[in-house]
Amino acid sequence: RRMLRYEPESGNLGKTNLGRVASHYYIAGDSVETFNEMLQDTTSRNPNVSSVFHLVCCATEFENVKVRPDDLDEMD
Numbered sequence: 001r002r003m004l005r006y007e008p009e010s011g012n013l014g015k016t017n018l019g020r021v022a023s024h025y026y027i028a029g030d031s032v033e034t035f036n037e038m039l040q041d042t043t044s045r046n047p048n049v050s051s052v053f054h055l056v057c058c059a060t061e062f063e064n065v066k067v068r069p070d071d072l073d074e075m076d
Helices: 015-022 028-039 047-058 069-073
Strands: 004-007 013-016
Touching: 004 015, 013 015, 015 028
Parallel strands: none
Antiparallel strands: 004 013
8 A cells, every 4th residue: 555646647746545644643654564564464354452452563653662660560
C-alpha cells in the first residue's frame, strides 16, 4: 500500500488515506511499512487484542521506551 499517489501525465503527487493518517498521527514511514507487512499475514485479518498490541509495539516510535523494573511484575 502506498502513502502517495503519483500521476505521470500531470506530474502531481497526491496523498492516499494511508498517507493522510500517517501524517496526521506522525507515524514514521518505517512503522507504516512494518504495519503493512504484519497485516499481510492471514491471522491479522481477524485480530484479537493481543495481536493489535503486538502490532503497535512493533512501531519504530517505541524503540527507545524503557521498561522500569517495577513495571515488570505487572507485565506478566
